[in-house]
Amino acid sequence: xxxxxxxxxxKTFTMHLRDGVVLPVVDNVDFEVNEGECxxxxxxxxxxxxxxxxxVYGNYGVDAGHIWLTHDGVDIDLATADPRLVLTLRRDTIxxxxxxxxxxxxxxxxxxxxxxxxxxxxxxxEAQDRARTLLAQLNLPERLWSLPPATFSGGEQxxxxxxxxxxxxxxxxxxxxxxxxxxxTNRAVVVAMxxxxxxxxxxxxxxFHDEDVRSQVADRIVxxxxxxxxxAA
Amino acid sequence: xTDTPLLRVSNLSKYYGARLGCTDVNFELYPxxxxxxxxxxxxxxxxxxxxxxxxxxxxxxxAEYRMRDDVWRNIYDLSEAERRFLMRTDWGFVHQNPAxxxxxxxxAGANVGERLMAIGDRHYGNIRASAVDWLGRVEINExxxxxxxxxxxxxxxxxxxxxxxxxxxxxxxxxxxxxxxLDVSVQxxxxxxxxGLVGELGLAAVIVTHDLAVARLLSHxxxxxxxxxxxxxxxxxxxxxxxxxxxxxxxxxxxLQV
Numbered sequence: 001x002x003x004x005x006x007x008x009x010x011k012t013f014t015m016h017l018r019d020g021v022v023l024p025v026v027d028n029v030d031f032e033v034n035e036g037e038c039x040x041x042x043x044x045x046x047x048x049x050x051x052x053x054x055x056v057y058g059n060y061g062v063d064a065g066h067i068w069l070t071h072d073g074v075d076i077d078l079a080t081a082d083p084r085l086v087l088t089l090r091r092d093t094i095x096x097x098x099x100x101x102x103x104x105x106x107x108x109x110x111x112x113x114x115x116x117x118x119x120x121x122x123x124x125x126e127a128q129d130r131a132r133t134l135l136a137q138l139n140l141p142e143r144l145w146s147l148p149p150a151t152f153s154g155g156e157q158x159x160x161x162x163x164x165x166x167x168x169x170x171x172x173x174x175x176x177x178x179x180x181x182x183x184x185t186n187r188a189v190v191v192a193m194x195x196x197x198x199x200x201x202x203x204x205x206x207x208f209h210d211e212d213v214r215s216q217v218a219d220r221i222v223x224x225x226x227x228x229x230x231x232a233a
Numbered sequence: 234x235t236d237t238p239l240l241r242v243s244n245l246s247k248y249y250g251a252r253l254g255c256t257d258v259n260f261e262l263y264p265x266x267x268x269x270x271x272x273x274x275x276x277x278x279x280x281x282x283x284x285x286x287x288x289x290x291x292x293x294x295x296a297e298y299r300m301r302d303d304v305w306r307n308i309y310d311l312s313e314a315e316r317r318f319l320m321r322t323d324w325g326f327v328h329q330n331p332a333x334x335x336x337x338x339x340x341a342g343a344n345v346g347e348r349l350m351a352i353g354d355r356h357y358g359n360i361r362a363s364a365v366d367w368l369g370r371v372e373i374n375e376x377x378x379x380x381x382x383x384x385x386x387x388x389x390x391x392x393x394x395x396x397x398x399x400x401x402x403x404x405x406x407x408x409x410x411x412x413x414x415l416d417v418s419v420q421x422x423x424x425x426x427x428x429g430l431v432g433e434l435g436l437a438a439v440i441v442t443h444d445l446a447v448a449r450l451l452s453h454x455x456x457x458x459x460x461x462x463x464x465x466x467x468x469x470x471x472x473x474x475x476x477x478x479x480x481x482x483x484x485x486x487x488x489l490q491v
Contacts, residue, residue: 016479017486058468060475083454083468084263104428104450105421119432 001070003171003203004056004094005032009065009079011051012229024229025051029065031222033172038194038204038217043224049207050099052224053174055079056205057096058086069093069172091120096174097165101157103150109135110145113163120168127167134163138189154181166193173197175206179213191216237299238263239405239437240285245294247280253461254280258294260456260466264404265435269452269469271442271484277461278441279409285439286326286407287316298405321351325398325406329413331390334397335382341368341393342378348401367396371426388419392426399430408440412447424450445488449473457481 009029015021026048033039041049054060056067058078067078071093078089090096095116104112110131117127135145138159144152149160158181165173175194179187187210194217197204208214214221238261247254255277262268270278283289285296287308297305301323311319320326328334335344345364346354354360365375371392382390391411398406411427412420428451431438442448448455449469456466457478465478476482 013475014477016482054474059470061467061471061477083471084266086468086471087453104425106425 001073001075002032002034002068003070004205005066005068006030006052006056007066007068009052009055009067009227010063010229011048011055011060012063026224026227027229029224029227033203033205035171035201035203036198037219038198038206040214040218040221041205041207041224042221047224048227049224050176052227053096053176053205053207057094057174058090059096091116093170094172094174095165095168095170097161097176097178099176099180101149101161103148103157105150106148108146109140109149109152109160112149112160113167116164116168130167131163134167135159137193138163139186155183155186158182159186162190162193166197169200170202172203172205175204175208177207177209179208179210187213236263239299241295241297241305242285243295243297245281245284245296246292247277247284247289248292253277254289255284255458255461258456258463260463262405262437262439264437266454267431267436267438267440267452269440269442269448269455270458271445271448271455272458273443273484276458278458280461281458282407282409282439282441286324287311287320288326301404321348322401323403323405325401325403327391327394327398327406327408327411329410331382331387331394334394335390337383338381340379340381341373341385344382344393344397345400348397352401363400364396367400368393370430371396372422386419388415388423391415391423395423395427395430399434399436402434404437406436406438408438408442410442410444411440412442412444420447427451445473445484457484 006029010027011025013023013025015023029052041052043049051060055062062079065079068075069078069089071089078086081089110128113131113134114127117130118124140156140159144156149157162178179190182190191213194204240262242258242260245258246256258281270281272278284291290309296308298308299305326334342361342364345367346360349360349363365378368375368378373389373392382393385393412423415423424447440451452469455469455472456463457472459480465472465481472481473485476485
């Protein structure tokens with residue numbers, strides 16, 4: 001079964017505070033991501049890449065179309081799933097590394113990373129061990145692990161975010177520019193981690209502006225400009 | 234989260250004479266689920282909370298609650314004794330002003346112990362031990378157990394009110410602006426504490442707040458109210474990041490960035 005299939009997806013924004021101006025974002029988005037494959041969304045800024053990623057995660061609503069996820073062996077349409085089902089899908093099936101970490105006061109970097117395992121019912125100590133391994137792999141200095149990431153640099157926060165996204169074995173992993181604030185060494189670490197996920201059969205869908213990284217991870221590029229809405233005359 | 238709701242609300246309306254409080258509210262709440270109700274002053278969110286917690290009788294509509302023995306009861310059909318028992322055991326209510334939910338002239342320990350005594354606990358040693366344990370969980374030092382909440386800071390009072398509510402292991406907690414009126418640093422501590430406790434205890438909660446950051450941090454789902462009606466609802470991050478209704482867009486765009 002295909003872990004992720006996007007069919008005829010369409011999205012417009014209606015800006016009620018700007019006199020109801022309607023911004024068409026994408027139309028007729030169609031693609032799928034197979035097991036062990038990394039599909040990269042391509043196209044210039046503003047083409048709707050991030051919007052597609054956010055729809056696939058349920059963070060943006062959709063106006064039309066389907067987002068089929070294989071969850072517990074059953075195809076579920078996230079586009080029409082109720083909030084509780086979306087949360088279940090996020091817990092078990094679809095993970096997301098956002099561009100920016102949303103920090104919670106007083107929660108340590110280690111616990112931020114371990115949380116996706118803990119909410120799935122994993123033993124807290126084991127989850128923290130796994131989190132330590134990932135943070136070490138991503139070269140985050142150990143003295144930072146017990147601190148809340150709110151005061152970390154952009155690159156440090158991004159590595160916390162990557163570790164959090166990679167800690168589980170979700171079948172679908174979404175990546176929104178995970179290497180944007182990283183130096184060459186850590187970019188290489190992330191490229192290697194993506195290769196590991198592919199080898200494990202994870203379906204990855206990402207946005208990578210860095211051409212070097214993109215050429216190393218992408219199996220296929222989906223050109224988002226093909227989904228540009230036709231402007232009504 | 235389990236697959237049977239804890240609370241089912243249908244067509245709930247409250248009118249104050251001819252004036253609308255809230256109308257046509259429908260939702261289900263599941264164990265472990267936190268629902269935020271947001272909207273500005275006068276939007277009907279506090280009226281809704283007071284109806285749900287049976288402090289107010291609705292004009293029409295139903296709210297069915299699954300009791301601990303799995304029997305569904307319309308909470309407005311409960312006898313006064315049943316209602317009081319529910320409020321003291323299976324439910325909690327955290328008021329914005331801690332003085333409304335605490336007894337200010339008895340000790341902190343007694344404030345927590347009182348709810349245990351109300352459900353029949355009579356062993357002084359056990360009650361005191363529970364009280365000390367709960368004060369610790371809300372980060373109040375054991376040496377303050379015999380002090381009256383009058384001598385506590387606002388943040389401490391709020392944490393004490395939370396301990397008082399949670400000591401009987403309720404399944405459902407109502408919160409009315411639980412961080413309102415607190416300094417931001419105190420708010421952060423309280424939010425972190427609430428977030429931890431809600432997750433750890435698997436509580437269901439209805440939180441009324443006008444603070445969207447609080448809603449984002451604590452809730453799974455949210456309902457936006459305006460003029461007594463629910464105008465938008467859904468997954469919390471969906472409503473906040475992709476608001477549809479003009480009023481929700483206004484609310485979200487009015488947040489100050491720091």
